[in-house]
Amino acid sequence: xxxxxxxxxxxxxxxxxxxxxxxxxxxxxxxxxxxxxxxxxxxxxxxxxxxxxxxxxxxxxxxxxxxxxxxxxxxxxxxxxxxxxxxxxxxxxxxxxxxxxxxxxxxxxxxxxxxxxxxxxxxxxxxxxxxxxxxxxxxxxxxxxxxxxxxxxxxxxxxxxxxxxxxxxxxxxxxxxxxxxxxxxxxxxxxxxxxxxxxxxxxxxxxxxxxxxxxxxxxxxxxxxxxxxxxxxxxxxxxxxxxxxxxxxxxxxxxxxxxxxxxxxxxxxxx
Ligand code: ADP
Numbered sequence: 001x002x003x004x005x006x007x008x009x010x011x012x013x014x015x016x017x018x019x020x021x022x023x024x025x026x027x028x029x030x031x032x033x034x035x036x037x038x039x040x041x042x043x044x045x046x047x048x049x050x051x052x053x054x055x056x057x058x059x060x061x062x063x064x065x066x067x068x069x070x071x072x073x074x075x076x077x078x079x080x081x082x083x084x085x086x087x088x089x090x091x092x093x094x095x096x097x098x099x100x101x102x103x104x105x106x107x108x109x110x111x112x113x114x115x116x117x118x119x120x121x122x123x124x125x126x127x128x129x130x131x132x133x134x135x136x137x138x139x140x141x142x143x144x145x146x147x148x149x150x151x152x153x154x155x156x157x158x159x160x161x162x163x164x165x166x167x168x169x170x171x172x173x174x175x176x177x178x179x180x181x182x183x184x185x186x187x188x189x190x191x192x193x194x195x196x197x198x199x200x201x202x203x204x205x206x207x208x209x210x211x212x213x214x215x216x217x218x219x220x221x222x223x224x225x226x227x228x229x230x231x232x233x234x235x236x237x238x239x240x241x242x243x244x245x246x247x248x249x250x251x252x253x254x255x256x257x258x259x260x261x262x263x264x265x266x267x268x269x270x271x
Pocket of ligand 1: 206
């Protein structure tokens with residue numbers, strides 16, 4: 001800030017240069033701040049299950065040493081904590097991998113039918129546990145999209161898993177792909193090939209409007225305790241956003257509290 005004020009007192013040309021430097025400076029400060037916040041959040045998320053594990057180990061070595069019932073119970077809880085940390089580290093790695101490659105868009109033809117069916121099959125167990133029905137609606141002759149199959153599988157896994165996880169017990173999740181003419185302007189779509197939209201609709205509690213703009217930020221959760229209880233890492237939608245960006249695609253979120261939420265992904269169709 002000091003630097004920019006001093007520079008503005010100089011002649012016009014110098015002032016313009018200074019204004020540019022100033023903007024660059026605030027931008028890099030913002031990036032630095034976000035990075036520091038991210039490291040602090042990630043450390044906190046890892047430290048919590050580690051502290052719990054430490055506590056259980058101490059109890060197992062001490063008071064619960066000769067109690068087989070308590071031992072079995074603690075070991076089960078410890079296994080769940082280890083699973084949570086493993087998921088978190090997996091998501092952190094996915095995020096850093098996709099960030100590193102974000103400047104090079106993938107260009108393979110990907111069949112959405114194959115990817116969506118595989119994802120829904122892999123989540124069948126979770127859907128059954130909530131007595132939830134997942135429907136895929138695909139028109140005949142839907143073109144392939146341009147992208148990376150593995151990354152798109154991750155996008156749809158995260159979104160459909162959320163729809164089941166936060167959706168209604170005994171409810172329905174609808175996954176519908178279509179070739180469309182126009183992408184809503186609010187999505188920020190900049191592609192020139194025709195887009196395919198994939199909408200994932202749930203009958204969950206919905207998300208209040210004020211949360212929507214921040215939903216894809218890392219570790220942003222509407223209800224942190226509920227997310228953790230359901231095994232969430234808070235990184236799923238951040239990963240989705242980065243993969244969609246890498247594909248030069250777009251994402252919109254529409255939600256009505258008490259009715260449900262629609263996440264729509266737009267991807268370039270293969271010409
Ligand atoms: P998490 O691991 O917590 O699910 P995500 O990044 O996938 O993290 O999602 C961020 C937050 O967005 C969630 O904690 C939840 O509050 C909210 N959210 C995501 N999907 C839905 C949905 N389909 N319905 C309601 N809330 C959702």
